[in-house]
Amino acid sequence: MTTAPGRGVRLGIDVGTSVVKAVLFDSGGGALAVAGRPLELTHGGAGAVEQDLEQVLSRLGEVVHGVVEEAGVAPELVALTGQGDGCWLTDAEHRMVRPAMSWLDGRAAGLLGEWTDAGIAERIYRVNGSALFPGAPAPLLGWLDRNEPEVLDRAVTAGYCKDAVFGRLTGVRATDPSDSSMPFGDGTGTGYSDEVLALTGLTHRRELLAPIVSPTPLEALTGAGADLLGLPAGLPVSSGPFDFPACGFGGGLAGVGDALLIVGTTLGCLVHSDELRTSGEPAGFNVSTGVPGRWLRAMPAMVGTASLDWLLRTLGVGVEAVGEALSTSPPGARGVQVLPYLATAGERAPFVDPNASGQVTGVRMTTDRHDLVRAMCEGLAYAARHCFEVAGRSGRLVVCGGGTRSRAWMQVFADILGVPLELARTPEVGARGAVLVAARAQGADLDAAAWTAPDDIIEPIDDHRHRYDDGYRDYLAHLGAARPLWTGPAAEDPPNDPATGAAQ
Structure with missing residues (x-):
C-alpha cells in the first residue's frame, strides 16, 4: 500500500560520487528520516573512472523506500541534486548508452593540454568564467567525439548525474541553470555559447545538450518512476541545482560576499556574487543561481578530507588521531607545514595545474605524527583561505560537509580564515538547498x-590569528617556490583510491 503524502513534507535527494542520500523534511526544515547507500566507481586504465546509472537508480530507490517507511509518511515534492561535471550519456528512453564518465575521469587530460596550449581553455574562461579540468563535460565530450564517435551518434543527451536520474523519473530531458552555465554557458546563466562549442570543435554535437529550464526543471513522476521510488505517480520532481550551489542555498547564502565552505572529499569554496567574473588567472567556475544577476563564484579545490585520509592511512592511525593531534601539537605544528595537493588529477582551484603535488617542510628529528596531522589540517585551511581570497569573500562564512564533525578542526579553519564559522543546519545541506529551490519554483512560501x-x-581565537597570518604568508611562499618544480606523473603511478581518486 502506498503511503499517503504528508502536508508540507518534502523529499531531498543528493546523488553524490560515493553515496546517494535521501532526507524527508517537515514543513519547518526538520529531518523526519535520513538514509544513505554507497555507490561504486569503476577504475580502469588511462585514468578511466566510470559509474553505472542503473546502480545509482537502484540504490536511490532503496534509500527513498527506507526514509518513507521510517517516517510513515510520503512527500508532496521530490527535489534532486547531485555531483557536478562528468558526462552521463543517455538515449531517448533515458537509459545509459555507455557507463557515465565521472568528474574524476582523467582520460581527457591530453586533449585539455592541447586546448590549454592553443589558448582555447583561457578563451572559454573569458566567455563564462569556467576553468576546465579533465573531468569537466567539455573535454570529456571532446574525448568521446575523438575516441567513441559512434557512441555519441547513438546518444540523445550528454548531461549530468541529477539530470540522468530526473529523465528516468519523469521522462523529461532537461537541465538547470547551474550545470548548464559551465563549461558550455554563454555568460547569461540561461544559454549555451556558440563560441565555446566552436572553440572545442563540438558544434556538431550541440543537440546533445539538454534544454535549460530556470530556476529548475519541475515535472511529474511517471508510473515507472513511481514504481522505482514507491511513491505516487504525478508527484512533482525537480532537478537541481547541482551539489555545490545546492549547498549554497541550503547554507543560507543570501548577501553578496557571503560564502560557503564545504569540507568534504574536496574543498568547496563558494562566494555569492552579483556579477560574472572572468578576469584573472583562469581557475574555478562561475555558477548561475537561476536568479538574474546572481552568481556563485566557486573554487572547488581538489584537496580536502581525502588528503587528510591519505596521511592518516600512511601513518597507520584512525580518524580519532585528528582530535588527539590538534590537542597535542600547538598552532603552527612546531614549524611543520604542508602543501596538501595530493590528488592524482592535480589542482583546479584557486589555480589549475594537473601536475600539482604535495610537499611537507620543516620536518626535524623532534617532529612527531601529531605535528604532521596538525600541519595537514592547517594546510587545508590555508588552501581554503587562498580560494576565498581569489573568489572575493567579504561577508559571513557558512561551513558544511563531513569535516565539520571535528570541532577542533573547525576551530583551526576559524582561526586561519579569521572569521566566525557558522555551522550549516544539518542534516544534508545540499538536499535541503534543492528542496528550497524546488519549493520556490512551485511558488511555495517557505521560511528560508x-x-x-x-x-x-x-569564533576565531584572537591569540592564534597573528601566528596563522604569518603561517599563511609562508604557505604562499612555499606554494610559489613549488609550482615551477611540478612535473608530470611518474612512469608508474600508484593505483587510485576507489572512493576518492586520490593516490593510495
Whole structure:
C-alpha cells in the first residue's frame, strides 16, 4: 500500500560520487528520516573512472523506500541534486548508452593540454568564467567525439548525474541553470555559447545538450518512476541545482560576499556574487543561481578530507588521531607545514595545474605524527583561505560537509580564515538547498531563514590569528617556490583510491 503524502513534507535527494542520500523534511526544515547507500566507481586504465546509472537508480530507490517507511509518511515534492561535471550519456528512453564518465575521469587530460596550449581553455574562461579540468563535460565530450564517435551518434543527451536520474523519473530531458552555465554557458546563466562549442570543435554535437529550464526543471513522476521510488505517480520532481550551489542555498547564502565552505572529499569554496567574473588567472567556475544577476563564484579545490585520509592511512592511525593531534601539537605544528595537493588529477582551484603535488617542510628529528596531522589540517585551511581570497569573500562564512564533525578542526579553519564559522543546519545541506529551490519554483512560501539557521557558530581565537597570518604568508611562499618544480606523473603511478581518486 502506498503511503499517503504528508502536508508540507518534502523529499531531498543528493546523488553524490560515493553515496546517494535521501532526507524527508517537515514543513519547518526538520529531518523526519535520513538514509544513505554507497555507490561504486569503476577504475580502469588511462585514468578511466566510470559509474553505472542503473546502480545509482537502484540504490536511490532503496534509500527513498527506507526514509518513507521510517517516517510513515510520503512527500508532496521530490527535489534532486547531485555531483557536478562528468558526462552521463543517455538515449531517448533515458537509459545509459555507455557507463557515465565521472568528474574524476582523467582520460581527457591530453586533449585539455592541447586546448590549454592553443589558448582555447583561457578563451572559454573569458566567455563564462569556467576553468576546465579533465573531468569537466567539455573535454570529456571532446574525448568521446575523438575516441567513441559512434557512441555519441547513438546518444540523445550528454548531461549530468541529477539530470540522468530526473529523465528516468519523469521522462523529461532537461537541465538547470547551474550545470548548464559551465563549461558550455554563454555568460547569461540561461544559454549555451556558440563560441565555446566552436572553440572545442563540438558544434556538431550541440543537440546533445539538454534544454535549460530556470530556476529548475519541475515535472511529474511517471508510473515507472513511481514504481522505482514507491511513491505516487504525478508527484512533482525537480532537478537541481547541482551539489555545490545546492549547498549554497541550503547554507543560507543570501548577501553578496557571503560564502560557503564545504569540507568534504574536496574543498568547496563558494562566494555569492552579483556579477560574472572572468578576469584573472583562469581557475574555478562561475555558477548561475537561476536568479538574474546572481552568481556563485566557486573554487572547488581538489584537496580536502581525502588528503587528510591519505596521511592518516600512511601513518597507520584512525580518524580519532585528528582530535588527539590538534590537542597535542600547538598552532603552527612546531614549524611543520604542508602543501596538501595530493590528488592524482592535480589542482583546479584557486589555480589549475594537473601536475600539482604535495610537499611537507620543516620536518626535524623532534617532529612527531601529531605535528604532521596538525600541519595537514592547517594546510587545508590555508588552501581554503587562498580560494576565498581569489573568489572575493567579504561577508559571513557558512561551513558544511563531513569535516565539520571535528570541532577542533573547525576551530583551526576559524582561526586561519579569521572569521566566525557558522555551522550549516544539518542534516544534508545540499538536499535541503534543492528542496528550497524546488519549493520556490512551485511558488511555495517557505521560511528560508528558519530552514537555514546555523546549528552553531565557532569564533576565531584572537591569540592564534597573528601566528596563522604569518603561517599563511609562508604557505604562499612555499606554494610559489613549488609550482615551477611540478612535473608530470611518474612512469608508474600508484593505483587510485576507489572512493576518492586520490593516490593510495
